[in-house]
Amino acid sequence: QNQAGKSQAAAAAGSGAAASAGTFRTTTNFFDLGTTQSIKLHGTDSFYSIYFSLPQDELAKQASLHVVYHFSPSLLPALSHLKLMLNGTLFATVPVPQSSNGGALETDVTLPAELLVRSNELTFEFVGHYTEGCEDPLNTALWAQVDPNSAMTVAGSLLPLTDDLKNLPLPFFDAKLATPPVIPVVFGAAPSLQGLEAAGVVTSWLGALADYRAVRFPVSVGTLPPGNVVLIAEDGNALPPGLNLAAPNAPTVAMRTNPVDPYGKLLIVTGSDAAQTLQAAQAVATGWPGLEGNTAMISEVRLPAKSDADDAPRWQETGDRAKLVNFATPTELQGDGSGPLAAYYRVPPDLYYGDKQNVLLHLDYRYNSVPIGPISSMQVESNDAYLGSVPFEPGADPSKKASANMALPVVNLRPFSNSMKFLLTFQQVRPGNCRDTVPPNLMGSIQGSSYIDLRGLPHWAALPNLELFSNAGFPFTRYADLSETQVVLPDQPSKQEIETYLTLMGHFGAETGYPALRVTVAGSDALRAGNNADLLVIGTGQDNSAVDRLGPSMPVTVGENNLKVQDTRGFFSTFHNAWWKIPTTDELPSGEIGATGVPDALIEEIESPYESGRTVVVVEMKDASVFEPMMGGFLESAQSSAVSGTVALLGGRKFESYRIGNSVYHVGALPWWTALSLWFSEVPWMVDLVVLAISLIFAIWIRGWLRARARRRLLVIEES
Numbered sequence: 001q002n003q004a005g006k007s008q009a010a011a012a013a014g015s016g017a018a019a020s021a022g023t024f025r026t027t028t029n030f031f032d033l034g035t036t037q038s039i040k041l042h043g044t045d046s047f048y049s050i051y052f053s054l055p056q057d058e059l060a061k062q063a064s065l066h067v068v069y070h071f072s073p074s075l076l077p078a079l080s081h082l083k084l085m086l087n088g089t090l091f092a093t094v095p096v097p098q099s100s101n102g103g104a105l106e107t108d109v110t111l112p113a114e115l116l117v118r119s120n121e122l123t124f125e126f127v128g129h130y131t132e133g134c135e136d137p138l139n140t141a142l143w144a145q146v147d148p149n150s151a152m153t154v155a156g157s158l159l160p161l162t163d164d165l166k167n168l169p170l171p172f173f174d175a176k177l178a179t180p181p182v183i184p185v186v187f188g189a190a191p192s193l194q195g196l197e198a199a200g201v202v203t204s205w206l207g208a209l210a211d212y213r214a215v216r217f218p219v220s221v222g223t224l225p226p227g228n229v230v231l232i233a234e235d236g237n238a239l240p241p242g243l244n245l246a247a248p249n250a251p252t253v254a255m256r257t258n259p260v261d262p263y264g265k266l267l268i269v270t271g272s273d274a275a276q277t278l279q280a281a282q283a284v285a286t287g288w289p290g291l292e293g294n295t296a297m298i299s300e301v302r303l304p305a306k307s308d309a310d311d312a313p314r315w316q317e318t319g320d321r322a323k324l325v326n327f328a329t330p331t332e333l334q335g336d337g338s339g340p341l342a343a344y345y346r347v348p349p350d351l352y353y354g355d356k357q358n359v360l361l362h363l364d365y366r367y368n369s370v371p372i373g374p375i376s377s378m379q380v381e382s383n384d385a386y387l388g389s390v391p392f393e394p395g396a397d398p399s400k401k402a403s404a405n406m407a408l409p410v411v412n413l414r415p416f417s418n419s420m421k422f423l424l425t426f427q428q429v430r431p432g433n434c435r436d437t438v439p440p441n442l443m444g445s446i447q448g449s450s451y452i453d454l455r456g457l458p459h460w461a462a463l464p465n466l467e468l469f470s471n472a473g474f475p476f477t478r479y480a481d482l483s484e485t486q487v488v489l490p491d492q493p494s495k496q497e498i499e500t501y502l503t504l505m506g507h508f509g510a511e512t513g514y515p516a517l518r519v520t521v522a523g524s525d526a527l528r529a530g531n532n533a534d535l536l537v538i539g540t541g542q543d544n545s546a547v548d549r550l551g552p553s554m555p556v557t558v559g560e561n562n563l564k565v566q567d568t569r570g571f572f573s574t575f576h577n578a579w580w581k582i583p584t585t586d587e588l589p590s591g592e593i594g595a596t597g598v599p600d601a602l603i604e605e606i607e608s609p610y611e612s613g614r615t616v617v618v619v620e621m622k623d624a625s626v627f628e629p630m631m632g633g634f635l636e637s638a639q640s641s642a643v644s645g646t647v648a649l650l651g652g653r654k655f656e657s658y659r660i661g662n663s664v665y666h667v668g669a670l671p672w673w674t675a676l677s678l679w680f681s682e683v684p685w686m687v688d689l690v691v692l693a694i695s696l697i698f699a700i701w702i703r704g705w706l707r708a709r710a711r712r713r714l715l716v717i718e719e720s
Contacts, residue, residue, distance in 0.1 A: 022263065024058055025155040031148040034178050039146040041082075041126035044137045046338060048146075049123045053176035054116060054154065057263065061156035063111035065092075065122075068150045071100045072128070074141035079129040082144055086115045086122055104147070111152070119176060122152075138428055158263040163255040163294035168284070171265055172228045173209050180213040181206075185502060187221045188233035188240075194274035195234045196489065196498065196521040198281035200505040202230055202269060204482075204516035205285035207506025211314075214635040215510070217502040219495045226261035233270040234277045248272055251280035251298035253291060285515035303517055304481075309668075310459050312480040312512035315348045318454045321362075322347075324420070325448030334445030337424040340381075341446060346511070347454065349416045349472040350461035350668050358407035360453040361387070361420075365402055367444035369395035373427035378444065381421040382412040392426070392444070401447075408452065416471035416511070417639045422446055460668035463615060464605035466657065467644035470634065473508035475615050475667050476534050482508065483518035486533040488546050491523050493538075496627035500538050500619060503631055507638065524549060528610060535608060535616045541623055550618065553609040555660040556647045558602060558620065563649075565660060599649035600626040603634075606646075607665045615667070629653045 030039075030050060039048045054060060069082065075096045082094040092109040128142040129135060161171055173181055183206060185199055203217050218225070224240060233239050236248040243256045243266070251271045258264035269284060271277040283291070283298045290296050316322040324333065327343035335341050353359075365378065369392065376392035390404040426442040461468065461475070468474035476485040487501055505516050524546040526535070537546050551557050557564050601621045608614035621630055633653035637643055645659040 022158050023156065024158055025153070027151055027153040028052075028179065029149055029151040030146075032179055035148050038148060039124060040338070041124065041128075041144045041146075042138075042338060043126075043142050044129060044135070045125070045127055046336075047123055047125040048338070049121050051119070051121055052152075052178065053119045053174070055171070055174055055177065056118065057159045057161050057171055058154070059157045059159055060113045060116040060154050063113045063116060063152065063154045065109050065111050066106065066151045066153070067094065067109065068104055068106050068147040069094065070102055070104060070145040070147075071096045072130075072141050072143045073100050073102050074130045075100070075144075076129050076132070079127075079132070081127055082146075083125040083127065084109065084123070085125065086111060087117065087120055088123075089115055091115070111154075113154075113156070116154070160257075160263060161265060163257065163265070164292065165253060165255050165294070165296055166292040168267075168291060169206065169209055172230065172267055173206050173215075175209065178213070180215065181210060182216045182218065184218045184220065184225050184227065184229045185499075186224055186229055186231045187219070188231065188235065188238050188270075190221060190492075191232065191498070192234060192274045193521045193523070194278050195232055196487075196493075196501070197519060198234075198269060198274070198278040199230075199232045199498075199502055200487070200516055200519050200521065201278070201281040201285050202232070202267075203502040204505040204509035204519070207509030208513050208515055210506070211510055211513070213510075214638070215503070215506045216631070217499055217506060219499040219502065221495065224258060224260050224266075226258065227264045228267075229258060229264065230267045230269065232277065232281075233268060234274045236270045236272060239268070239270065243268070245270075245295065248276070248297070251276040251283060251301065252295065253280050253284055253288075253298065254295040256294065282517055285517060306483050306518065307479040307481040307514070309478050310348045310350065312348075312477060312514055314346050314511065314513035316345060316452075316454060318348065318351070318457050318459075321451040321453050321455065323448060324446060324450040324452075327420070330445070330448065333422075333448075334443065335424060336442050337426045337444070341422040341424070343420045343446075345418055345420070345452075346416055346472070347413065347418060348459060349468045349474040350459045350478065351415075351454070351457045352460040352668070352670065353410045353457065354674060356410060356457075358409050359413075361406040361408040362451050362453070363390065363404045363406065364447035364449045365390070365404075365444060366399055366447060367392050367402075367424070368398050368441055369393060369400040370398050371426075371428060371442060376427045377425050379423040379425060380406060381419075381423070382408055383414055383419055384421070385409075385412040387412070392424075398441075414471075415465075415468055416474075420452075458668065458670050458674065460666055460670045462664050462666055463607070464646045464664075465644065466603060466605050466617075466646070466648055467641055469603075469605060469617055470638050470640075470643035470648075472511045473504070476536060476617075477508050477512050478667065480512040480514035481518045482516040484533055485516075485519055486526055486531070486535050487519060487521045488524060488526050488535055488537040489521060490539055490544065490546065494540060494624060496621070496624045497538050497540055500621075500627065500631060501536075503635070504536070504538075504619075507635070531608070531610045532614065533611075534614050535610075537616060537618045538620075539618075540621045544620065547618060547620055550606075550609070550616065553606055553616075554604060554618065555606065556602065556604055556658075558598060558622075561598060563598065598622060599651060601630040601650035602647065603643060603650075603655075604647040607663070613665060613667065626650070 033050055033052050035050055041048060077096040077098050080096045083090055084092040091112050094107060124146055126144040130141045172183055207215050239245055240259055242259050245254055248270055249272050254268040256266045258266050269277060269280045271280055279301045280298055282303060283301050324343050327345040333341050372392055372394050374394055377389045379389050380387040388406050424444045476482055489497055509515055527546055527549045539547050555565060604618045606616050608616045621627055629652060630650050633650060637655060642655045643657060645657040647660055648655045648657040
């Protein structure tokens with residue numbers, strides 16, 4: 001996280017005066033550290049750990065913890081408390097008040113800064129008792145809760161880092177930090193199309209590294225902000241002074257101290273021209289082996305082979321079983337039942353399930369069968385929908401293995417990002433007479449050999465469908481290197497339009513896990529017949545030649561003061577509701593839409609008017625002022641269904657989506673027998689014609705066969 005980002009975080013958290021030069025002060029709540037729900041602690045002795053890291057350029061000197069918590073009203077204050085530990089060392093104890101109604105309590109404690117290291121573990125251990133005599137460790141009166149709005153503040157000194165490319169992606173992106181990074185991108189001068197391609201390659205690489213963290217890329221031209229910055233310089237002779245970098249005659253990557261911030265770094269991607277700058281960017285994204293020291297001259301860049309359809313590293317393959325070990329670590333798939341075990345995975349967004357109702361979920365699991373009762377079990381959920389329960393049978397084996405097959409309904413699968421949760425529910429054996437007062441060792445785990453069976457499913461998606469675009473960048477990410485994508489920008493794009501493009505490249509990289517090595521950027525002249533590419537069109541306001549060219553093909557266009565929904569079927573609109581066409585229920589007639597006035601932004605998807613089977617997605621903003629809410633709203637809703645259908649309209653930070661018309665085109669391919677069956681289901685009257693045709697052909701053949709047989713019989717009679 002760069003220094004500018006730290007200052008923003010501190011200001012947002014209300015942490016007081018801004019940090020002075022060479023120092024930092026950041027406040028982070030537990031929600032930002034990944035603890036999205038309250039920490040619930042049950043029993044006589046239970047614990048929960050939060051893992052966090054400090055940037056490598058920070059030396060912590062002061063730290064504090066603001067804890068928002070709750071205690072059960074039934075606890076005995078003399079015997080109950082909450083222990084706080086940092087990296088295994090106890091540093092504070094929070095007592096139970098003499099009178100508690102379970103309401104929210106708050107306290108501030110000092111964190112021992114000398115215990116803070118690069119990677120840290122903050123542990124809450126709850127010790128609870130509700131009686132001095134015999135008690136049940138599983139009694140519902142034994143609980144404590146820590147809220148996710150609890151926060152940690154750390155302050156100290158910034159450390160200057162060495163200029164060494166082998167540390168990449170540090171310090172520009174730190175995988176140990178959970179907070180979404182903000183990485184400024186600066187162009188030395190107004191960028192060319194290849195210069196924009198170079199920036200897109202770098203930001204998609206950073207997005208792939210960031211994964212679930214939504215990265216932002218503020219753009220400036222000719223002006224360096226403080227912090228860690230990516231500088232794209234197409235002309236090495238025009239680099240800012242003081243960088244001690246000679247004019248390059250080859251693709252060059254360098255790391256230097258930021259001239260406006262002695263604690264920030266510049267990642268310089270440059271060359272003698274735009275083509276060499278693009279090669280330098282590709283070298284960074286592919287991890288060119290010579291990237292070390294403060295300067296690297298790129299001798300040769302050998303790009304990986306062009307991507308195949310649906311081969312993104314983060315998309316589950318359909319040629320083999322998708323094992324849960326690919327989705328989560330063994331630590332994340334074991335627990336004591338105090339919280340759900342979760343695995344998150346991405347399926348290809350163009351999977352076609354057809355009439356398949358379920359896919360197979362095979363579970364291998366292990367648990368301690370000694371201390372549990374007969375109604376212990378594991379509840380399984382897919383995207384928060386209950387799938388079923390598998391029993392935990394009591395026994396004498398402390399590490400009992402078992403397996404189960406479950407039907408995972410297709411309706412409980414999202415088109416891209418999915419979650420699988422397992423809740424271990426243990427019933428303790430109760431022998432009576434208080435012999436069970438010692439907390440039992442209740443543990444279970446999901447084995448890595450568990451899998452979801454997606455084998456044999458074809459790739460065939462019905463478009464337009466903006467949900468696939470917002471969730472996965474589809475169909476652009478169908479080829480992970482974006483080799484069949486063309487981004488269309490205005491001839492003189494604004495900083496907001498460039499940032500929209502770079503942020504989407506980062507978003508695409510995050511969803512595929514692969515940089516956009518072959519993306520191309522073009523002007524509005526790319527919108528022409530025969531352009532066999534998927535087109536991402538970005539523009540602002542009414543003066544947008546690209547949108548003007550697409551206007552006749554777009555179901556929804558933005559006028560000066562209103563929206564217009566137009567019929568794009570032309571001559572064929574007469575036959576649109578003919579007697580032989582199966583009606584649909586999700587079609588919005590031309591001229592009708594549930595919005596008034598001019599939206600702040602519009603995202604629209606259509607089939608390319610220039611090449612059948614190709615896609616055009618238009619991202620249009622009303623003006624520069626709506627860029628921030630548009631980009632923030634899009635990233636916030638990217639894994640939901642807020643952006644879906646044919647067109648999504650933005651008002652404030654909220655998208656409203658609509659399906660306009662019932663025109664559908666497809667991307668991908670089906671087996672011929674599936675395609676034939678689907679065709680007959682869509683045009684059922686053709687079954688009658690085919691049966692009639694086959695019957696006619698068969699009748700003609702039978703008639704010929706009977707006549708031939710009759711002739712042979714007559715010939716035999718005549719000869720006799």
